[in-house]
Amino acid sequence: MQMNTPPRSTIRLTRRGRLALIATGAVVAGTAVAVPLLSVDRHEEKKPTSLVIPEGWRASQIYAAVDKVLALPAGTTRKALPKAHLKLPNDAEGNPEGYLFPATYPLGKKPTPQALLAQMVDTANKKFNGAPIAAGAQRNAMNVYQAVTIASIVQAESATKADMGKVARVVFNRLERGMPLQMDSTINYALNRFTVKTTLEDTRIESPYNSYQRMGLPPTPIDSPGEEAMRAAINPPPGDWLYFVTVKPGDTRFTANYEEHQRNVAEFNKNRQRTQASQSPSKPR
Numbered sequence: 110m111q112m113n114t115p116p117r118s119t120i121r122l123t124r125r126g127r128l129a130l131i132a133t134g135a136v137v138a139g140t141a142v143a144v145p146l147l148s149v150d151r152h153e154e155k156k157p158t159s160l161v162i163p164e165g166w167r168a169s170q171i172y173a174a175v176d177k178v179l180a181l182p183a184g185t186t187r188k189a190l191p192k193a194h195l196k197l198p199n200d201a202e203g204n205p206e207g208y209l210f211p212a213t214y215p216l217g218k219k220p221t222p223q224a225l226l227a228q229m230v231d232t233a234n235k236k237f238n239g240a241p242i243a244a245g246a247q248r249n250a251m252n253v254y255q256a257v258t259i260a261s262i263v264q265a266e267s268a269t270k271a272d273m274g275k276v277a278r279v280v281f282n283r284l285e286r287g288m289p290l291q292m293d294s295t296i297n298y299a300l301n302r303f304t305v306k307t308t309l310e311d312t313r314i315e316s317p318y319n320s321y322q323r324m325g326l327p328p329t330p331i332d333s334p335g336e337e338a339m340r341a342a343i344n345p346p347p348g349d350w351l352y353f354v355t356v357k358p359g360d361t362r363f364t365a366n367y368e369e370h371q372r373n374v375a376e377f378n379k380n381r382q383r384t385q386a387s388q389s390p391s392k393p394r
Contacts, residue, residue: 212229
C-alpha cells in the first residue's frame with residue numbers, strides 16, 4: 110500500500126533544541142578541545158600522557174585535538190593522513206570518518222599523529238569487525254560500513270543513550286519505506302557546524318550529505334559512534350516510528366503520525382522560544 114506522506118519539504122524530523130543539547134552535552138562549543146582531553150601525570154610537569162576522544166566527535170575535531178595535545182601547528186594531523194597507512198574498509202575510500210574510535214589513548218614517549226590515528230582505526234576495526242557486529246549488519250541486509258554510518262547518525266541524533274534504539278528504528282523505517290532520512294545532523298555535517306536550527310534554505314544545499322534531498326544513507330559516517338550507538342544500529346527495537354523530537358530534556362517523543370509530530374514540534378519551538386527569552390539580557394529601566 111502506498112503511504113500518504115507529507116511533502117518532503119514540510120517534514121521536520123529532528124529538531125531537538127538548545128535545552129536538549131545542553132543537557133546531554135551534544136554540542137561542543139568553540140574548538141575541538143573544549144572538553145577535558147588530557148590526562149596529566151603530576152610528576153612530569155603536567156605533560157599530557159593520554160588523549161580522550163569522546164563519542165560523537167567528527168574527524169575534523171579529532172585532528173584538531175591531536176594537533177593540540179602534541180603541540181603541533183593546526184592542520185598537521187590532517188596532512189599526516191596519507192602517511193598513516195590506515196587500515197580502513199574499501200567503502201571508506203581513505204576517509205577515516207567513523208573509524209577514529211572514541212576511547213582514551215596513551216601518548217607514549219614519542220607520539221606522532223600517524224601512530225595515534227592508526228591506533229584509533231585499529232581499535233575501531235577490533236570493535237566493528239567482530240562476529241556480533243558483522244552478524245547484526247548481515248541480519249539487517251547491510252555491510253559493516255553501512256552499520257557504522259547508521260550508528261554515527263544515531264550518535265548525533267539521540268538526546269540520550271536510552272533513545273538510541275528508537276532513533277535507529279526510525280532510520281530503518283524510513284529507508285524501508287523509501288523516505289528521505291531528513292536528519293538535521295547530516296546537514297550540520299555538510300555545513301561543518303553544530304546547531305539546532307535548520308532552515309528551508311539549509312535543506313536545499315547541494316551536498317551528498319543532504320538527507321533532505323538525497324535518498325538513502327550519506328556516503329560516509331558523520332562522526333565517531335560509540336558502542337551503544339553501534340549496538341542500536343544493528344539491533345534496533347521493533348516499532349513503527351517515523352518521526353521524533355526532543356521537546357525538552359528527558360522528553361523525546363517518537364511517533365508514526367505526522368500530525369502528532371507537528372504538535373510535538375510546535376511544543377519544542379515554544380519551549381525553545383521561552384528558553385531564549387529567559388536568556389536574553391533584560392532591558393535597563
